[in-house]
Amino acid sequence: MAYQAPYQDLQRLLPGQVRLLEPMKLHSTWRIGGPADVLVEPGGAESLSRALDFAGRFNLPVTVIGNGSNILVRDGGIRGVVIKIGNGFSRIKAEGDRIAAGAGVKLAQLMKVALDAGIGDFEFAAGIPGTVGGAVVMNAGTEEAAMSDVVENVVVMDKMGRLFKQPARELGFGYRTSSLQGASLIVINAECRGTFCEAQAIQARIDEILSKRKKTQPYTYPSAGSVFKNPPEGTAGYLIDQAGGKGMRVGDAMISTVHANFIVNLGTATACDVLRLIDRVQELVSRRFGIKLALEVRVFGED
Ligand SMILES: Cc1cc2nc3c(=O)[nH]c(=O)nc-3n(C[C@H](O)[C@H](O)[C@H](O)COP(=O)(O)OP(=O)(O)OC[C@H]3O[C@@H](n4cnc5c(N)ncnc54)[C@H](O)[C@@H]3O)c2cc1C
Structure with missing residues (x-):
């Protein structure tokens, strides 16, 4: 209702x-x-x-x-x-080796501003389609680096509309997590810091990361990136692949044949299809390896 x-x-x-x-x-x-x-x-x-x-x-x-x-x-x-949180929070400014970015700035834009200012350390964000706010909350990144490596402070708004600054050390950053997950605070802005670097070297690194992504991740169909967190025993994609999960399907939701930690929407997949497929994959990996895969994607709303 x-x-x-x-x-x-x-x-x-x-x-x-x-x-x-x-x-x-x-x-x-x-x-x-x-x-x-x-x-x-x-x-x-x-x-x-x-x-x-x-x-x-x-x-x-x-x-x-x-x-x-x-x-x-x-x-x-x-x-x-x-x-x-989108275009209304899209201000971004580089000064010295620091960048202040609104929470609605896309990571691609953050990376571009860093590149133009000759500030390195933001290359890990290449190909991650999130906003600065979402990336802080998820501590988005790769095995090499994550938001926690560049964020110094964030400005948040509480539900009373009050603004305050939180230093990175108070954000409980961990692997794909932060204390802002599930909290009622809204990220408005992030103050980041990188290291001065030759623009050419930054560009080469970005190109390398993007080309690797193109080879190893599915881009033809809509997805939400990695569905499961990597457990300590290995990558979720490897475990799902080894358990025979690639290509498994419920309705139009399918475990990608390119990267087994991606569920792609072949056209008309529903959330119900995706959730049933998630259950099946968790069961498959649990039966084969005794490992319970935990979700990385955040689930909202009602059935
Ligand atoms: C093709 C593809 C590749 C991807 N590759 C990667 C990767 O390599 N590494 C990686 O870490 N992720 C990856 N992702 C996942 C995703 O892009 C990141 O987690 C991203 O940081 C999410 O940002 P978002 O703005 O889309 O957040 P959303 O998906 O909109 O939200 C994510 C969470 O953050 C919260 N949130 C969002 N904005 C705010 C805000 N301003 N204030 C408070 N809470 C907020 C939401 O409530 C939700 O809990 C990938 C996704 C896709 C589709």
């Missing part, structure tokens, strides 16, 4: 920033997901604070997303207010 909140009031309060019954598949790289009661894409911190105030007054749950490249939204959609 959708919440009976006066969402039209919110539309009047934030013109052009509010969409009712918005299909979440339009906001997920998996192209899967039922409708959000309301989706707000705030034009900036002031609008965000108003949206949070509205949600607080009507006691509505709040879900935050960035580029939707690591989320699975269930088929019944999301009740309450979904807040998308």
Whole structure:
């Protein structure tokens, strides 16, 4: 059941920033997901604070997303207010070896600004389709480096609309995790620091990473990147592959034949298909290796 909140009031309060019954598949790289009661894409911190105030007054749950490249939204959609941190938070500035980036800046843009300023250490972000905010929360990265290696501070907003700065050491960064996961704080901005480096060397490193990705990851169909975290025993992709999971399918959701830790949407996959496939793969790997694979993707919404 959708919440009976006066969402039209919110539309009047934030013109052009509010969409009712918005299909979440339009906001997920998996192209899967039922409708959000309301989706707000705030034009900036002031609008965000108003949206949070509205949600607080009507006691509505709040879900935050960035580029939707690591989320699975269930088929019944999301009740309450979904807040998308995007273009309203896209300011970015390099100064010396530091870069201050809005949470809605795409990692590709962050990397480009770093390259133009001759600041290295951001190359790991090549090919990761998230925003700075989502990447901080997920501590996105590769086996070589992650956001925790470059972030010094983040500015967050709490649900009362108050802004404050948190140093990286208080963010509980770990492998694909941070203390911001599941917290009610919204990342607004991140202050990052790299190391001065020749632009040519940075570019060569980016090219190398992108070419490796093209060879080892599926790009033909929509996906959300790696579905499972790598357990200490080995990579999830290797374990799924060895257990015979490649090509396994439920409806239009399929374990990629290119990279076994990716589930691709062949066209009309539902969240239900993906979740059933996830269960089957977990069972397969558990029976073969006695390892329970944990989810990396964040699941939201109702069946
Ligand atoms: C093809 C492909 C390749 C990928 N490769 C990698 C990879 O190599 N390494 C890797 O780590 N990931 C990878 N990913 C996953 C994904 O891109 C990253 O996790 C990315 O950082 C998610 O950012 P996002 O903006 O899309 O966040 P979303 O997916 O929208 O959200 C992810 C989580 O962050 C929260 N969130 C988002 N923005 C904010 C905010 N501003 N404030 C508070 N909470 C917020 C959401 O609530 C959710 O819990 C890949 C995905 C794809 C599709």
